[in-house]
Structures are given as C-alpha cells and as structure tokens.
Amino acid sequence: xxxxxxxxxxxxxxxxxxxxxxxxxxxxxxxxxxxxxxxxxxxxxxxxxxxxxxxxxxxxxxxxxxxxxxxxxxxxxxxxxxxxxxxxxxxxxxxxxxxxxxxxxxxxxxxxxxxxxxxxxxxxxxxxxxxxxxxxxxxxxxxxxxxxxxxxxxxxxxxxxxxxxxxxxxxxxxxxxxxxxxxxxxxxxxxxxxxxxxxxxxxxxxxxxxxxxxxxxxxxxxxxxxxxxxxxxxxxxxxxxxxxxxxxxxxxxxxxxxxxxxxxxxxxxxxxxxxxxxxxxxxxxxxxxxxxxxxxxxxxxxxxxxxxxxxxxxxxxxxxxxxxxxxxxxxxxxxxxxxxxxxxxxxxxxx
Amino acid sequence: xxxxxxxxxxxxxxxxxxxxxxxxxxxxxxxxxxxxxxxxxxxxxxxxxxxxxxxxxxxxxxxxxxxxxxxxxxxxxxxxxxxxxxxxxxxxxxxxxxxxxxxxxxxxxxxxxxxxxxxxxxxxxxxxxxxxxxxxxxxxxxxxxxxxxxxxxxxxxxxxxxxxxxxxxxxxxxxxxxxxxxxxxxxxxxxxxxxxxxxxxxxxxxxxxxxxxxxxxxxxxxxxxxxxxxxxxxxxxxxxxxxxxxxxxxxxxxxxxxxxxxxxxxxxxxxxxxxxxxxxxxxxxxxxxxxxxxxxxxxxxxxxxxxxxxxxxxxxxxxxxxxxxxxxxxxxxxxxxxxxxxxxxxxxxxxxxxxxxxxxxxxxxxxxxx
Numbered sequence: 001x002x003x004x005x006x007x008x009x010x011x012x013x014x015x016x017x018x019x020x021x022x023x024x025x026x027x028x029x030x031x032x033x034x035x036x037x038x039x040x041x042x043x044x045x046x047x048x049x050x051x052x053x054x055x056x057x058x059x060x061x062x063x064x065x066x067x068x069x070x071x072x073x074x075x076x077x078x079x080x081x082x083x084x085x086x087x088x089x090x091x092x093x094x095x096x097x098x099x100x101x102x103x104x105x106x107x108x109x110x111x112x113x114x115x116x117x118x119x120x121x122x123x124x125x126x127x128x129x130x131x132x133x134x135x136x137x138x139x140x141x142x143x144x145x146x147x148x149x150x151x152x153x154x155x156x157x158x159x160x161x162x163x164x165x166x167x168x169x170x171x172x173x174x175x176x177x178x179x180x181x182x183x184x185x186x187x188x189x190x191x192x193x194x195x196x197x198x199x200x201x202x203x204x205x206x207x208x209x210x211x212x213x214x215x216x217x218x219x220x221x222x223x224x225x226x227x228x229x230x231x232x233x234x235x236x237x238x239x240x241x242x243x244x245x246x247x248x249x250x251x252x253x254x255x256x257x258x259x260x261x262x263x264x265x266x267x268x269x270x271x272x273x274x275x276x277x278x279x280x281x282x283x284x285x286x287x288x289x290x291x292x293x294x295x296x297x298x299x300x301x302x303x304x305x306x307x308x309x310x311x312x313x314x315x316x317x318x319x320x321x322x323x324x325x326x327x328x329x330x331x332x333x334x335x336x337x338x339x340x341x342x343x344x345x346x347x348x349x350x351x
Numbered sequence: 352x353x354x355x356x357x358x359x360x361x362x363x364x365x366x367x368x369x370x371x372x373x374x375x376x377x378x379x380x381x382x383x384x385x386x387x388x389x390x391x392x393x394x395x396x397x398x399x400x401x402x403x404x405x406x407x408x409x410x411x412x413x414x415x416x417x418x419x420x421x422x423x424x425x426x427x428x429x430x431x432x433x434x435x436x437x438x439x440x441x442x443x444x445x446x447x448x449x450x451x452x453x454x455x456x457x458x459x460x461x462x463x464x465x466x467x468x469x470x471x472x473x474x475x476x477x478x479x480x481x482x483x484x485x486x487x488x489x490x491x492x493x494x495x496x497x498x499x500x501x502x503x504x505x506x507x508x509x510x511x512x513x514x515x516x517x518x519x520x521x522x523x524x525x526x527x528x529x530x531x532x533x534x535x536x537x538x539x540x541x542x543x544x545x546x547x548x549x550x551x552x553x554x555x556x557x558x559x560x561x562x563x564x565x566x567x568x569x570x571x572x573x574x575x576x577x578x579x580x581x582x583x584x585x586x587x588x589x590x591x592x593x594x595x596x597x598x599x600x601x602x603x604x605x606x607x608x609x610x611x612x613x614x615x616x617x618x619x620x621x622x623x624x625x626x627x628x629x630x631x632x633x634x635x636x637x638x639x640x641x642x643x644x645x646x647x648x649x650x651x652x653x654x655x656x657x658x659x660x661x662x663x664x665x666x667x668x669x670x671x672x673x674x675x676x677x678x679x680x681x682x683x684x685x686x687x688x689x690x691x692x693x694x695x696x697x698x699x700x701x702x703x704x705x706x707x708x709x710x711x712x713x714x715x716x717x718x719x720x721x
Contacts, residue, residue, distance in 0.1 A: 020455060020458040020459060021458060022454050022455065022457075022458050023454065023457070023458070024454065030689055031689070200467060266352060269352055269355075270352060273352070273355065275467070323712050326712055328712060331394070331395050331396060332359050332360070332361050332395075333359075333361045333364045333365070333395050333396065333397075333400060333573055334361055334365065335395060335396025335397075335399045335400060336396060336399075336712075337393070337394055337395070337396055337709040337710065338708060338709050338710065338711060338712055340707075340708045340709075
C-alpha cells in the first residue's frame with residue numbers, strides 16, 4: 001500500500017437511546033409516530049383514540065360528534081397569507097372537515113409570554129374572529145395563561161374543535177383499498193416555504209403566500225358528489241408524504257404516485273431547490289388529499305374543480321395491493337422511487 | 352424551471368441510457384464521488400435505466416459522512432459549555448458522535464442553532480458580544496471558501512467572540528487514495544461538479560495521467576449524470592484516459608480564482624482523518640498561523656476523546672466503492688436513518704440513506720427472489 005493509500009478503518013457507534021424529547025418528535029414524521037405509539041397510546045388507549053385519524057368521532061345519544069385539537073407554535077406570528085390566529089382556526093376547522101364533520105364550535109387557549117405586544121395580540125384575535133366567522137364556527141370558550149419572559153416564544157395558541165358528523169358518514173384512514181384513486185386539491189409546499197422565506201429573510205421574485213385556508217366547504221362539496229370517499233386528510237407539517245404514508249400504513253396498502261400530476265409552483269420549486277428541500281415534505285395549510293373509490297374519482301374531481309380551493313385538483317396516484325405500507329412515485333424518467341416518511345424535520349443540507 | 356427541467360427530461364434521459372447500452376461492450380465500474388450525485392442516481396433510479404454492465408459505485412463525497420467522529424464529539428462538548436453558542440448546518444445536528452449528537456445536546460439545554468450560511472454565525476456573534484459563537488464548519492472545496500470568507504471577515508471586523516471548529520476535506524487526495532488501494536475496482540470517475548466549480552479541474556488531469564483513468568466532471572441532474580456516464584463509457588471503450596468537462600455551464604478549467612484565493616489566505620493543506628476511511632495524507636485544511644485566533648481547536652481546551660468504532664457497519668467498504676449499501680446485512684433492518692449504525696445512513700446524501708429512502712422496495716424484492 002502506498003503512503004497515500006487508505007489506512008485504518010473506522011465506523012461510528014450507534015446512537016439509538018431516546019432518553020430526551022427531541023425537536024424531531026414534533027415534526028409529524030416517524031419520531032412523532034413513535035411518541036404516539038410508545039407513550040400516548042399505551043397510557044390513553046381506547047377505541048376512539050385507536051382510530052388515529054385527525055379527529056375522533058364519538059357517539060352521544062344519536063349524535064356523532066367529531067372532536068379535534070391542535071396547538072400552534074409558529075414563528076413568525078405574521079406571514080404572507082395569514083397569521084397564527086387565522087391558522088389556529090383553519091387548522092382545527094380542517095381537521096374536522098376532513099372527517100366529514102360540519103365544524104360548529106371552537107375553544108381557544110392562549111399561552112402568552114410576559115411582555116408580548118398588546119397591539120399584536122389584538123390583531124391576532126381579530127384575525128381569529130374573522131376566520132371563524134368566515135368558516136361558520138363560533139369560538140365559545142377559552143383560557144389565558146401568561147408565562148414569564150423567556151419561558152415562552154411570544155404566543156402559543158391551542159384550539160379545540162367540535163363538529164357534527166352526518167349519520168352514515170364513516171371516513172377513516174384504514175379504508176383505502178387497491179384500485180382507489182388519490183386526489184389532491186392543488187399545488188403543494190406554499191405554507192412551509194412562505195414561513196421559511198419570512199423566517200430566513202429569503203427574497204424571491206414574487207412573494208410566496210401561505211395557502212392557509214378553511215377547507216370545510218370544499219369537503220362538503222366533495223362528499224355531496226360521492227358517497228364513495230374512503231378518507232380525507234389535510235396536509236400540514238410533514239407534507240404530502242406524511243399524510244400518504246399514514247394512510248398506506250393504516251390501510252396496509254401501497255400507494256403509487258405520478259410525479260407529473262403533483263403541482264408545485266415555480267417559486268416554491270425554486271426555493272426548495274435552493275434550500276435542498278423536497279416539496280413532498282414541506283408543510284401546507286390549505287391542501288387535502290382524498291382516497292376515492294375508482295368509479296367515483298372523476299365525479300369527486302369535478303366537484304373539486306367547481307370550488308375555488310380545488311380548481312387545480314388532480315388525480316395524483318392509485319392505491320395498490322403491491323408493496324403494502326409503502327408510498328412510491330413514478331419519476332419524470334419513468335423509474336420508480338420510494339416517497340419515505342422522514343424521521344424528523346427535513347433539514348437544510350450543507351451543499 | 353429553466354436549466355433544471357431540460358436536465359430532468361425523461362425522453363433525453365432514456366435516449367442517453369440507450370446510447371450507453373449500445374456502445375458498452377464490457378462491464379465497467381464507474382464511481383461518482385459526490386453524495387449529491389449519489390442522491391440523484393437513487394432518486395431518479397438512473398441505475399435502473401442503465402444496462403447491467405454499467406456498475407455505479409458510490410464515493411466518499413458526503414461531507415457529513417466523512418467528518419471524523421472526534422469532531423462531532425468536540426462540537427457536542429463545546430455546545431454544552433454555558434458560554435458557547437454552537438452554529439452549524441442542519442444535517443450536522445443529527446450526525447451521531449460517540450455518545451450524543453447536537454440535537455440531543457440541544458434537548459439537554461445546549462445553545463445550538465441551525466444556519467444556512469456561516470455568515471449567519473457572524474451576525475449572531477455581533478448581536479451577542481457576551482457569548483462565544485462557534486461555527487462547526489465541515490465540507491469539501493465547495494463550502495470551504497465561504498467558511499474562509501467568514502473567518503476573514505471576522506478578523507477584519509476584529510470580532511473576538513467568534514471561532515470555527517473546522518473539518519474540511521479535499522477530493523483529489525481521496526481519489527488518489529482510492530486508486531492507490533490494492534482493492535481498487537474503479538475504472539472511471541465522475542468528478543464532483545460543484546467542487547470543480549470552485550477549484551477547476553487542473554488537478555484532475557494529473558490524476559487521469561498518473562493512474563491512466565478517465566475522469567468526467569459531472570453535474571447533478573439526471574441528464575448531467577447520464578451524459579457524464581456516456582462520456583466515460585466512450586473513453587473506456589476507446590481506451591483513453593482524459594479529463595472531460597460535462598458540467599461546462601458551471602465549471603471552468605481554472606475554477607473560481609477569488610474563492611481559491613480566500614481559501615488559501617485562511618487555510619493550508621494538512622493530513623486529515625475521514626470517518627469510515629481513515630487518515631488520508633494532505634486531504635484536509637487547517638488554519639494558517641495568522642488566523643489561529645479563530646481556530647476553536649486552539650481556543651478551547653478540548654479533551655480528545657478516543658472512540659470505539661466496532662460493529663457490523665461496512666461503511667469503509669461502501670465509501671470506497673467496494674460494497675453496495677445493500678450488501679450489508681444490517682441495511683434497512685438493524686441500520687436505518689432513525690437508528691444509524693454508520694454515517695452513510697445519517698445524511699440524506701450518504702449512500703446508505705439514499706438507497707434506503709428511494710430504493711429499498713427494489714432491495715426487498717431482490718432479497719425475496721433470492
């Protein structure tokens with residue numbers, strides 16, 4: 001071996017003990033799933049929780065009630081296309097709507113850091129009220145806590161939502177069957193990139209706005225068009241990939257996507273290229289996917305096209321019998337690749 | 352998107368793959384050096400498009416993967432000091448050291464920040480004069496000039512609370528080491544386009560001559576890589592050993608001279624340990640004497656932790672192109688991105704992670720059919 005040749009080999013030791021909560025546990029990816037599986041489910045386990053949908057549907061008397069909750073810890077609080085207030089309403093309304101429920105009431109809890117601007121709080125609360133009114137929901141209860149300066153990050157909001165599910169409606173992520181079609185209501189990645197651009201001070205030719213929107217009327221229109229929608233999911237953190245992987249896992253089916261049918265706006269693609277991110281994993285706040293029986297896919301697609309928030313809806317893939325639990329995608333080259341669930345957050349790469 | 356879509360065009364890509372199949376009369380082993388290229392190959396399934404007699408092996412060009420474990424340990428130790436803010440690129444935070452990674456350090460209270468550029472660390476330093484800001488700087492010739500520029504800027508401003516824990520590596524000495532090894536199988540190289548954008552490809556001509564091996568400077572999109580493979584196969588079939596430049600839209604012969612200048616102003620070449628491979632002579636960079644005040648290694652008295660690196664991980668073989676990630680019995684079973692046994696499974700550009708993320712369905716199918 002010459003002087004320059006490779007000498008002693010070395011391999012790193014494994015690191016798989018998880019004695020502390022990491023940021024990745026809140027990413028909506030595999031680590032979040034582990035937290036639910038290992039900590040929360042064993043403690044709280046019950047049939048309603050075990051559905052593992054974005055909302056639980058419980059029966060009280062004759063009424064089927066959907067309940068959901070979500071906490072909002074976004075930075076910056078104001079961003080192009082929305083703010084933490086409108087987001088806190090839309091996020092919870094959407095979690096109810098994709099379960100087939102008519103959203104009715106919300107709670108709002110505020111954790112505010114000492115020293116927070118009263119003016120900003122006022123603007124955020126007004127934005128919440130505006131969003132609630134537009135979505136036809138009432139904020140009927142709430143809570144306020146103030147934590148010492150330095151013990152919070154400005155403002156956190158939690159909203160819980162309650163809605164009514166019509167009799168006979170039973171959407172669930174374990175209902176996808178081979179042959180079903182996957183429908184998506186528009187281009188992906190706008191919310192995540194809008195936030196990142198604002199946070200990092202990145203400027204593009206045109207401002208990328210968050211897609212933050214309430215999806216309940218779109219959902220209602222889709223459900224009216226067909227009784228054969230198996231399930232719907234709104235795409236939030238973790239992006240399109242996480243939602244599809246969860247459905248594939250819960251239905252024990254495979255999903256095959258067609259890359260060319262998934263729209264990503266030019267500015268979002270540019271930003272993703274620059275930052276080394278994959279738009280399939282970037283957050284959305286006004287997008288949903290629906291798994292629809294093959295015969296009804298066109299009818300549901302037409303209903304989506306008739307709604308402002310579904311004008312560029314597409315059939316982006318098919319549920320398959322092969323490769324259960326795995327989402328794959330046909331690339332622009334005609335080859336197939338896996339669309340994996342990420343462990344934690346998508347991280348900006350070095351080069 | 353202009354300059355991207357045309358390089359991802361399926362028709363052009365398939366035509367190139369067919370052309371390669373028609374000219375390749377023998378089995379050829381080609382290595383792409385850079386992890387970004389490995390990532391593209393797996394993501395687009397280029398190996399599926401190519402004829403079976405073109406074998407692609409994946410090189411050590413993932414900066415996250417080859418950063419010595421001691422550097423990670425030092426970074427973790429530094430980050431735990433109450434007076435230190437440690438800044439680095441996102442994917443460095445997940446790389447396991449011997450006992451912890453930076454994400455875990457952060458969860459235990461360390462002040463660890465993610466940056467997109469080293470200059471962000473300078474901003475933090477200016478805004479927090481009472482804290483010591485350390486930038487963990489790793490990477491090839493691509494990222495090193497920006498790191499050098501940051502140090503140069505810090506010196507110019509007279510910032511005294513900024514330093515850098517640097518672990519830079521150079522590509523040509525690694526190629527030389529791979530080719531000098533008795534086990535070498537590589538018959539042609541795709542040289543890393545972004546590295547060559549900075550340093551040009553003069554040095555690669557010496558390698559091509561010395562080892563009689565064709566080298567093509569390649570880009571990062573699927574059509575770039577297929578074109579580079581096409582150029583290599585043409586040379587291999589003709590028995591030539593020249594350097595060609597496929598990535599001419601970015602790479603020039605001399606490279607980026609101001610970037611090279613700042614790099615050599617701040618750093619000088621030294622021996623360097625590569626994680627998973629070992630020490631390679633003259634393959635790293637250390638601070639020049641004039642910039643020693645910015646070297647975190649000298650500023651902080653860091654205890655050097657010696658590290659046990661046993662286990663079934665075959666990363667050394669993978670990083671030299673001697674084995675494929677899927678040859679490892681632990682691949683996708685005991686070794687996954689969530690519980691990596693070795694660095695190539697950590698970074699998204701590591702060869703094992705690229706196989707895992709994009710291709711493990713194909714692997715599972717092959718294993719079943721065996």
